[in-house]
Amino acid sequence: MEADQHYSILFDNTKCIGCNSCVVACRLWNGREGLAKLPVRVSARGEASETVGPVLLEGEVGPKSPPSAPKIDKHHLMVIEPHPEFKGCAVFQRRSCMHCVDPPCMYVCPTRAIYQVNGVNLTDFTKCFGCQYCVVACPYRARAFYEEKGIPIKCWMCLDRIGQGLAPACVSVCPTGALDFGRRADIVAKARKRAGELRATGKEAYVWGDGEKHGTNVIFVSDVPFEKIGGFPEPEMLVTAPEALPELLVQRGGLALFGGAALIFLGFILWRRARIVKAKIKEVPRR
Amino acid sequence: MLELISKELPWGIHIALALFFGGMGGGSFIVAAVTSAISGEEFREILKFGAYIGLLATALCGIFLSLHAGHPERLLYMYSNPTSMITFGATMITSVLFVGLIYATFLPPDSLPWLKSFLPWSVYVKPRKFFELLLFILGSGLAGYTGFVLALSRAEPFWETPLITALFYTSGVSTALMAIGLCIAALRLVQVTEESRKLFVEMMHRLDVADGYMLLIEFGVAMLYVYTMLNDPSKVARASAEALAFGELAPLFWGGFVFLGLIIPLLLLVLLAWKGRTAAFIRLYAPLMMLAALCVLAGGAVMRFCILAAGQLPVVK
Numbered sequence: 001m002e003a004d005q006h007y008s009i010l011f012d013n014t015k016c017i018g019c020n021s022c023v024v025a026c027r028l029w030n031g032r033e034g035l036a037k038l039p040v041r042v043s044a045r046g047e048a049s050e051t052v053g054p055v056l057l058e059g060e061v062g063p064k065s066p067p068s069a070p071k072i073d074k075h076h077l078m079v080i081e082p083h084p085e086f087k088g089c090a091v092f093q094r095r096s097c098m099h100c101v102d103p104p105c106m107y108v109c110p111t112r113a114i115y116q117v118n119g120v121n122l123t124d125f126t127k128c129f130g131c132q133y134c135v136v137a138c139p140y141r142a143r144a145f146y147e148e149k150g151i152p153i154k155c156w157m158c159l160d161r162i163g164q165g166l167a168p169a170c171v172s173v174c175p176t177g178a179l180d181f182g183r184r185a186d187i188v189a190k191a192r193k194r195a196g197e198l199r200a201t202g203k204e205a206y207v208w209g210d211g212e213k214h215g216t217n218v219i220f221v222s223d224v225p226f227e228k229i230g231g232f233p234e235p236e237m238l239v240t241a242p243e244a245l246p247e248l249l250v251q252r253g254g255l256a257l258f259g260g261a262a263l264i265f266l267g268f269i270l271w272r273r274a275r276i277v278k279a280k281i282k283e284v285p286r287r
Numbered sequence: 288m289l290e291l292i293s294k295e296l297p298w299g300i301h302i303a304l305a306l307f308f309g310g311m312g313g314g315s316f317i318v319a320a321v322t323s324a325i326s327g328e329e330f331r332e333i334l335k336f337g338a339y340i341g342l343l344a345t346a347l348c349g350i351f352l353s354l355h356a357g358h359p360e361r362l363l364y365m366y367s368n369p370t371s372m373i374t375f376g377a378t379m380i381t382s383v384l385f386v387g388l389i390y391a392t393f394l395p396p397d398s399l400p401w402l403k404s405f406l407p408w409s410v411y412v413k414p415r416k417f418f419e420l421l422l423f424i425l426g427s428g429l430a431g432y433t434g435f436v437l438a439l440s441r442a443e444p445f446w447e448t449p450l451i452t453a454l455f456y457t458s459g460v461s462t463a464l465m466a467i468g469l470c471i472a473a474l475r476l477v478q479v480t481e482e483s484r485k486l487f488v489e490m491m492h493r494l495d496v497a498d499g500y501m502l503l504i505e506f507g508v509a510m511l512y513v514y515t516m517l518n519d520p521s522k523v524a525r526a527s528a529e530a531l532a533f534g535e536l537a538p539l540f541w542g543g544f545v546f547l548g549l550i551i552p553l554l555l556l557v558l559l560a561w562k563g564r565t566a567a568f569i570r571l572y573a574p575l576m577m578l579a580a581l582c583v584l585a586g587g588a589v590m591r592f593c594i595l596a597a598g599q600l601p602v603v604k
Contacts, residue, residue, distance in 0.1 A: 104441060110373035111364035127364050130357020133373050135297040136599070139442045145297060150357020234444060234521050260456040261427050264321065267500045272325055 003101050003215065004185035006119020007157055009171060012194055012221040013229075014203075015178035016092040018080055022170035022179060026078050029158060029169035073144045077155045078170060081231070091224050093231055094179075097121060097142040097155040098209060099217035105134035105143070119184060119217045120157045128152070139233035157217075184217055191219045198223055208232065296599045301355035303592035305348050306433040309380070310459025310587070311466055312345030313430030316387060318463050320423035322493075323416065330490050331394070332474070336467040338391040341422075344466070345383045345429065352380075372436040379429040386425060390418040430459035433591075443598040444519065445527035450512040451594065457508055461501040462587040465552070468494040469580035472573040488564060491576050495563065498583065499556040506549050509590070531597035540593045548586010552579040 078096030103121045106114040113127035114134060123134075130150040135143045143152045158168035166172060167181040180190060188210045198205035203223050209216030226232040319337025322330055353359040365377040393415040395402040403409060434452030441447065468491060475487035516528035531540050556579055563572045 107368075107370045108372065108440065110366075110368050110371040110377065111361065112367040113364070127361065127367075128358060129361045129365055130359075131352070131355065131365075131373055132297040132357075133371065133440065137440045137442045145357070147357075233442065234523060260431075260453050260460075261317075263457075263504060264317070264460060264501070267504075268321055268325055268497065271496060271500070 003119065003212070004183065006099075006101070006184040006217045007162060008099075008119065008182060008184035008187040008217045008219060009157070009168065010180040010182075010187045010191055010219050010221070011094045012178045012180075012191075013092055013094075014194075014198060014205075014221065014223045015176045016080065016094075017176055017178075018092045019175065020080055021173045021175060022094075023076065023079055025169040025173040026155075027076065029161070030077060076144075077153065091222075091229055093229050094218075094220075095140075095142065095231060096218070097157075098140045099155075099157065101212075101215040101217060104137045104139065108133045108137040117159065120159055121154075122156055122159075123152065123154075125149075125151050140231065184215075184219075187219050191221050194221050296596060298355075298595050298599065300592060301351050303595050304588065305351035305355065306436075306455065306591045306595070307462070307588045308344045308351060309348035309376070309433045310430045310455055310591075311462045312341050312343075312348055312383060312459075313379075313426035313428070313433075314459035314461070314463030315341030315344060315467065316383065316390075316419075316422040316426035317430065317460055318467060318497075319390075320419040320426070323419050326493075328412070330493065332471060332487075333467055333490055333494070335394045335396065336470045337463070338387060338394050340463065340466045340470070341426070342384065342387045342391060344463075345380055345387065348429075349380045349384070352376075372432065372439050376429075376432040376436055379425060379432050383422070383425045383429050386418060386421055390415065390422055393418070427456075430456045433459065437594070437598065443527075444521035444524035445516055445598040446594070447524075448512065448515065450508060450515065454505065454508045454512055454594075455591070457501055457505045458587050458590060461498055461505055462584055464494050464498040464501060465580035465583040468498065469577055469584075472576040472580065475573040488569065488572060491572060492560065492564060495556050495559050495576065495579075498579075499553065499560060502549055502553045502556070502583070506545075506553070509545070509549070527597045527600060530600045531593060535600070536593050536597055539589060540597075543589035544586045544593060547582050548589060552582040552586070555579040555582075 078094065081093045081095055099119060099121050101119065103114065103116070106116065106121065110131065110133065111127045111129045113124045113129070115122055115124060128151050130145075130152070132145055132152060135145055135152050143154045145152050158166075158170075161168055161172075171179040171181040180187065182190075191207045191210055195205035195207050198221075204225070206220075206222045206225055208220035208222070208226050210219055220226070222229065227234075315337045319334045319341065322333045322337065326333075353362065356362075366374055366381075368374045392406050393409050393411070395406050395409055408414065431452055434455035437443070437446035437455075438448065438451050471487060471490050471494065475484065475491060478484045478487055513528060513532050516524050517532060519525055519528070530536050555575055559568070559572060559575055559579070562568045563575075
């Protein structure tokens with residue numbers, strides 16, 4: 001499927017009031033521990049097979065009280081964070097899988113457990129080895145590792161709801177219209193239009209994820225530069241395209257590897273030469 | 288503090304140990320291959336220990352990777368994705384184990400003479416040389432992989448440098464030299480004949496000098512790595528480097544790696560290389576060599592953990 005037709009979510013932080021309705025809706029729809037409805041595998045047509053849940057193991061209890069500062073974990077596939085630097089006029093930041101168009105997690109996964117359906121990045125939990133390379137390689141830190149089940153979990157854009165013609169749970173409850181859902185081309189157009197409106201009123205406006213290169217299917221609009229909000233990767237962290245890997249391997253790793261090997265050889269050869277010269281000096285009879 | 292860090296880090300102590308043993312495993316075969324190329328059959332014990340330690344360490348690398356995994360029973364899926372560095376690593380581990388096992392059959396221990404009768408090909412040198420060349424390449428791949436896997440994860444700017452591969456590679460060879468040195472020094476203590484004692488002292492001396500050079504290179508690379516990261520344009524990389532050099536990880540990095548794992552053994556090795564074979568020191572050669580080896584091994588493991596933790600610390604915070 002063309003990236004323009006991917007399912008996409010818009011998050012406009014200039015409209016977000018930090019009410020956490022989306023976080024609650026996500027938890028309610030996806031189960032107390034964020035996994036009850038998470039599918040083990042989704043077909044190419046977007047149909048979910050059996051779910052991972054129920055997630056509470058025998059004798060295990062859920063969180064006694066909601067954590068005061070939720071973070072992405074087995075209980076929260078998405079969170080809204082007020083950024084500490086902007087306490088006076090809170091800037092809220094949605095943290096969840098950004099559903100990268102060219103996802104690094106997919107290319108680093110050794111078991112090919114990560115795959116895309118209509119632009120939604122999903123994990124096949126029947127294949128996942130639990131090595132957490134995807135957790136380490138995610139530039140947005142959007143994956144949490146569920147220790148008890150040995151799998152990394154994240155937002156799956158409520159594909160079951162989309163299949164029923166509904167918007168993802170978080171989008172459906174947003175009271176201010178800070179969240180929107182649609183095809184990527186429409187969402188990108190909306191984001192750019194919104195940024196234009198903000199600029200027309202004399203405000204700064206920034207859009208994240210709308211590019212063709214390193215684009216995401218969750219698009220952000222902000223009136224604060226993304227590097228100030230935090231949680232967004234630096235530009236050099238957004239480079240995991242599969243075609244770049246062989247080049248990187250040769251250029252970076254390869255050079256260092258063979259440079260190291262050459263150094264070792266050189267060291268040994270010099271040492272051996274010194275030894276031979278020493279032995280020859282000893283052999284010369286003293287006059 | 289460290290317990291907390293290791294619990295919260297996606298890649299913690301298990302991965303640090305896997306990288307440590309991976310480096311040592313690859314390094315052991317490199318040491319065996321280079322020793323054979325330079326000294327022929329003179330120091331056969333080094334080749335033997337290179338093969339045995341290489342096999343053991345590579346197996347431990349695989350075991351620690353599996354211990355870290357949430358679903359180790361899905362091990363076979365690990366070979367599925369050629370663009371993943373873990374797939375590359377899994378292939379290297381398997382190849383090194385397979386070829387290393389064949390190589391080890393050329394070098395049965397003298398203490399098991401009956402084994403030699405089961406391995407009649409062990410007397411042939413040329414086929415063994417072929418496996419040595421192959422293992423030099425595969426061992427370099429395995430030791431290098433321990434750096435690649437971090438350098439190519441791309442999301443941690445602190446790891447994104449060829450210096451990390453150079454550091455892990457040199458440390459892998461250095462720990463391998465000292466693991467072999469530890470065994471040779473231990474065997475030196477039980478030698479009865481004067482001739483065999485002399486031979487073991489000579490082997491210790493070679494390993495001692497070689498590791499002295501490796502530690503010097505490792506020290507240089509480590510300092511260059513920290514310096515470049517402290518001045519990196521990336522904010523995240525600088526935060527990691529500061530945590531490593533001046534922050535929470537500083538006592539472990541400077542105390543555990545630089546002082547205990549580099550400076551102390553380097554001083555000991557220089558002393559032994561200089562005075563070790565004199566009458567006054569000859570008795571102390573083996574015990575001091577063992578001490579230096581233990582320091583290098585501990586330092587190598589600590590270094591892996593420090594680099595892993597520093598890369599992930601700004602994220603955990």
